[in-house]
Amino acid sequence: MDRELVFAALLRRLNTVSGLEDADIAALHELPIAIRHWEAGRAIVSDGERPTDSCLVIEGFCIRSKVIASGQRQILSIHIPGEIPDLQSLHLHRMDHDLITLTASTLGFISHASLRALTRAKPNITEVLWRDTLIDSAMFREWIVNVGQRPATGRLAHIVLELRRRLEVTGRPAGDNFEMPLTQEQIGEALGITPVHANRVIKQLREERIVDISRGRVTVLDEAKLGELAQFDDRYLHQNPSL
Amino acid sequence: MDRELVFAALLRRLNTVSGLEDADIAALHELPIAIRHWEAGRAIVSDGERPTDSCLVIEGFCIRSKVIASGQRQILSIHIPGEIPDLQSLHLHRMDHDLITLTASTLGFISHASLRALTRAKPNITEVLWRDTLIDSAMFREWIVNVGQRPATGRLAHIVLELRRRLEVTGRPAGDNFEMPLTQEQIGEALGITPVHANRVIKQLREERIVDISRGRVTVLDEAKLGELAQFDDRYLHQNPSL
DNA sequence: CAGGGTTCCCAACAAACGTTAAGGACGCGA
DNA sequence: TCGCGTCCTTAACGTTTGTTGGGAACCCTG
Structure with missing residues (x-):
């Protein structure tokens, strides 16, 4: 795994969050990131633990x-590459929930010590992370x-559209067909x-030719009806970041 | 409204969040806070707006x-005195939800400009606010x-116990009888x-002599059963803050 | 204390969702 | 290729929750 690619993913995400100056980018570049691979369905951090690192998702999907x-x-x-799902553990020392891989994943661990040093030195970076x-x-x-508030069909539609919207920003093609590696459970x-009931709802949306969800992939069949169901904004x- | 009392409320809350040094407390003390009164049921900030201040709840209840x-x-x-419900607007410029008074309230407005200046100067305060x-x-x-995940009775029990737990920390007596000024709607x-259905659930918990919720007040009747219902941790x- | 609004309360019925149970499809490793 | 485990699928039935509609209690104001 190329370190520059990892860094690029992080930067794209943070630049989406807010603007950064060259000096800040250089400082981020110096952050030590330990890259590790995780199997599918394994806990990264568990409820009750006191992690010493936060983790950047480089490849794969995770959930909290x-x-x-x-x-x-x-x-x-649901978390996708470029995100730091447990950044909160930097200041909330004891985990109050689990962070788990959904698929086999590549993760970049950044120590709280180095993050803290960075945020102490660079207010811009603090603001971006905050x-x-x-x-x-x-x-x-x-x-x-x-x-x-939403009925089950609307809930499913909303999650589908949120995930697609977020995938789009990471520069990944997420058109009418994209990955959503969740079992029905x-x-x-x-x-x-x-x-x-999840099965019922998926079946219904499939039969009404609105969206097809199967084998961890989503196929949008009727954009208009899906949007109406989800009321996604x-x-x-x-x-x-500029608003 | 005595400015020192306002400051004390803020400090108690932030000290609960984390420890602060004398210099930080002094700096907080210099924050300009504009005190205003709000009627019950009025919006403080609305979805879509771009507020220039964050507000400290001094007296009363608010909801988002x-x-x-x-x-x-x-x-x-639900927000109680000592909290800053819209601190997030400091870095999330456009509101994505409403902040509304539940009861007549006293609010302390702190400008984003002064908060930003303070957080730039004092990393400890940044961390506490973060x-x-x-x-x-x-x-x-x-x-x-x-x-x-919880059935309606459990949901209600949980909210009651959460509110009581938070009221306790503010130094307010919140024993078996305390204020929760929400209508059944x-x-x-x-x-x-x-x-x-809210009415059904309230009625059920009242008849089972677990908790009585009426006229904006809660009376806990059976601590053990309430705790079991809520599964409150x-x-x-x-x-x-020390964990 | 009269009136009007809000909140509370309740019943009957409808719809959504949960439970239980079971069979089939699919993928993976022996 | 077989067997096993996971995931998907469906049916029948039970429970929770939503809907509609109405009346009673309460509170504020005139």
Whole structure:
């Protein structure tokens, strides 16, 4: 894995979050990043742990989730290359949820020590990273709305469109057909429904020729109907730093 | 309203978030805060706006919420004195949700300009404020779990216990009887259910003598059963900065 | 204290979603 | 290629939640 490619992915993401000066980019470039490979379905950090690093997703998909006492799991977010899903652990020392790979992944670990040193030295970088965690927060807000207010079909449509929108910005082609490597059980955990009902909803959207979700891929069949179902408005993603 | 009291409330909250040095406290003390009174049920900032200040809740209750195209509203969080509900607008310039008073409130407005100057000068304060927004994020995660995984009775129980736990830390007595000034319609909007169903659930918990919620107040009747219903674990609130 | 608005309360019925159970498709390794 | 495990699929039935519509209690103001 070429270190420059890793750096480019990080930079593209952070530049999406906000503008950076040359000196800041140079400083980011000096960050030590330990690259490691992870199998699918393995915990990167678990609830209750005190991680010493935050991790950049270089390749693959990850999710964050919480398990409640009764054993049920809620998926909180889906993460794609270029994102730093557990940046929050820099200042929230004990994990309150799990971070897990969905597919085999390449991860870049950045120590909290080096991140802290960098943010102490470079206020611009602090603001960019802070802003990144605030966007994370905005996505959680929308996820609450999704689970709380939309019917199951709308929830699924919304998650599909959010993922596509975010994939687009990373420079990956995400047209009518793209990767969403969740099993139906995991889709249920993301939407707050049972796997049986997830299957019903997927089946319905397939039969109505709105969207086809199978074998970890999404095929959009009817853009207009999908948009209507999802009521998707990407403002909450704050993808344009200048506004 | 005594300026020192306002400052004390802010400090208690931030000290709960993390430790501060004397120089930092002195710098915070210099922050200009414009105190204003707000009626109940009025927007402080609305979705789409670009606020120039963040606001400290001094007295009263506020909520954050989002309205979707179909007109339904989802309440995202409840805020109590000492908190800064829209700190995120410091770096997320356009609001993606509403901030509204629940009761008549006293608010302290702090300009983004002065906050930015302060965070540029004092890395400790930056970290404390950043951490505050990260706790906000952690609470959203738990809210997702609440709405996504728990049955309606459990959701209500959880919100009640969360609010009580947070009130306790502000130094307010919040024993078996405390204020929760939400109408049943608003409780429904917080839990992702209809007002009719909210009424059913409240009635059920009252009849089972677990908790009585009426006229904006909560009376805990059976601590043990309430705790079992809510499965409340306050770790996600990150109330102890040292861990 | 009269009136009007808001909030609360409830019943009957409809729709969405959960539970249980079971069979089939698919992919992977022996 | 067979066997095994995971994932998908479906049906029947039960429970939770939504909808509609209405009436009672409460509160504020005139």
